[in-house]
């Protein structure tokens with residue numbers, strides 16, 4: 001049981017409570033670290049994914065890393081949320097951008113003074129190429145274990161092929177998932193606790209991650225909201241995902257109900273992230289706090305979803 005070995009190793013470390021500075025202990029992963037990546041043939045990116053990346057230049061645009069709050073840091077490219085959470089017992093990375101973003105993310109992490117080998121876990125928000133594309137290399141370079149929603153693990157393992165909506169259009173290097181989590185599961189890395197909230201629909205295992213970050217005794221609920229969008233999705237009569245409507249309805253309610261002080265997201269436009277960052281840079285120290293941000297995103301996504309669903313139902317009825 002690979003996981004239990006890691007748990008014993010980690011729990012034997014001294015727990016001091018999550019601190020607000022990234023660390024550079026120089027600690028190397030023990031040779032017994034069970035993380036691995038399955039040997040793969042070199043990844044060949046099809047023209048459809050090359051175009052996907054070329055059409056979204058912000059996904060590969062450089063961005064200086066910075067502190068969001070306490071031990072939570074932004075380390076992604078400009079257009080894709082990738083977050084680092086630091087703690088004395090090891091660090092956690094959420095998402096890995098597109099294929100090719102790993103070098104940029106690793107440089108950002110190093111720029112914060114963090115040793116890549118101190119990253120113990122890489123969490124995934126969902127198994128699409130713009131959030132999972134860099135994970136295989138990041139897992140290899142850090143030795144971290146990859147953790148994802150159980151229903152997305154097969155899609156990660158097959159590198160995005162046979163996606164219920166996208167089929168084989170947007171593949172990425174296959175990712176070995178060390179641990180698959182279900183709704184409400186807590187992950188404990190010393191004093192750092194992350195919770196997985198299943199928010200299925202966008203993918204079957206789409207996951208919203210929550211944790212608490214403190215800065216000078218000011219502790220806030222951090223939420224990396226799972227995507228609730230339906231770009232080009234077939235919402236009815238989809239044999240690859242018959243429960244998609246029920247799943248989305250669950251997820252709108254789940255996200256709206258979360259304690260949420262600082263909403264984060266895989267995509268910047270979901271929660272107006274950069275607008276809030278700009279306000280903070282102009283002197284509003286609390287501008288990243290948006291107590292209604294998670295609810296507002298869920299409501300907007302629900303309205304968009306319901307409009308698309310109604311149209312698809314009308315179209316289906318008229319063509320029958």
Ligand SMILES: [Zn+2]
Pocket residue numbers: 126128202227
């Ligand atoms: Zn997606």
